[in-house]
Amino acid sequence: xxxxxxxxxxxxxxxxxxxxxxxxxxxxxxxxxxxxxxxxxxxxxxxxxxxxxxxxxxxxxxxxxxxxxxxxxxxxxxxxxxxxxxxxxxxxxxxxxxxxxxxxxxxxxxxxxxxxxxxxxxxxxxxxxxxxxxxxxxxxxxxxxxxxxxxxxxxxxxxxxxxxxxxxxxxxxxxxxx
Numbered sequence: 085x086x087x088x089x090x091x092x093x094x095x096x097x098x099x100x101x102x103x104x105x106x107x108x109x110x111x112x113x114x115x116x117x118x119x120x121x122x123x124x125x126x127x128x129x130x131x132x133x134x135x136x137x138x139x140x141x142x143x144x145x146x147x148x149x150x151x152x153x154x155x156x157x158x159x160x161x162x163x164x165x166x167x168x169x170x171x172x173x174x175x176x177x178x179x180x181x182x183x184x185x186x187x188x189x190x191x192x193x194x195x196x197x198x199x200x201x202x203x204x205x206x207x208x209x210x211x212x213x214x215x216x217x218x219x220x221x222x223x224x225x226x227x228x229x230x231x232x233x234x235x236x237x238x239x240x241x242x243x244x245x246x247x248x249x250x251x252x253x254x255x256x257x258x259x260x261x262x
Contacts (some may be wrong), residue, residue, distance in 0.1 A: 112260060118208050128261060134254050139140075139147055148200065149207075149249055150248065150249070150251060152206065152248075153251075153253065155255065156206070156208050156246075156248055156253060157253055159199075159203070160253070160254060162199070162244055163196075163199060163200070163203070163244070164243065164244070166192065166195065166196040166199065167196075167244065169192050170189070170192055170193065170196060173185065173188065173189045174189075175183070203246075206248075207248055207249040208246055208247070208248050208253065209246065209247055210244050210246055211244065211245035211246060211255070211256045212243070213238055213241045213244070213245070213254075213256050213258060214238070215237060215238065216236060216237060216238070217236050217237065217238055217258065218253070221245055221247070221252060221255055221256060222238065222245065222255055222256050223245075223255040223256065223257050223258070224243055224258060224259070224260050225257050225258065225259060226259045226260075227259065227260050227261070227262045228240075228259050228260075228261065228262065229261070229262055230261040230262075233261035235259060235261055235262060236261065237260065237261050238258045238259070238260055238261075239258075239259045239260060239261050240258065240259045241256060241257075241258050242257040242258060242259060243256065243257040244256055247258070
């Protein structure tokens, strides 16, 4: 009887080891699902990586483009001084003007022109101050009565505004009509 028990035990083990086609199909389906799941995870991770890489490149480009912003802001006071000097020279009466004053005016004008060209070359441009007040680029300092301007129009520019590329560096300070 012991041989019969041994034979039945071996047969039972063999039956357990031999997988049925249904078991193979279930295991294959599970493996396919697992592969699909891992492919999805890979694709999502790869997409996140590409998005991060693109955002870092964009941030780097912005940092390089606007690296000189604080320097440009400091240079604007020099531009303002040139504007004032030219206005003072223009304000002198014709009787007071002499050949020396004309030479000074010419020199200041040339220097001012050269400075504005360098600023424009580096993406720094003056804000347009003609016509309607725009709160995105203008700062109203005061309102005045004006017969030739309609309400909300710019009457006088008190200090020029500037942009660096597409970013506002300093708003233009203006007075507007009531």
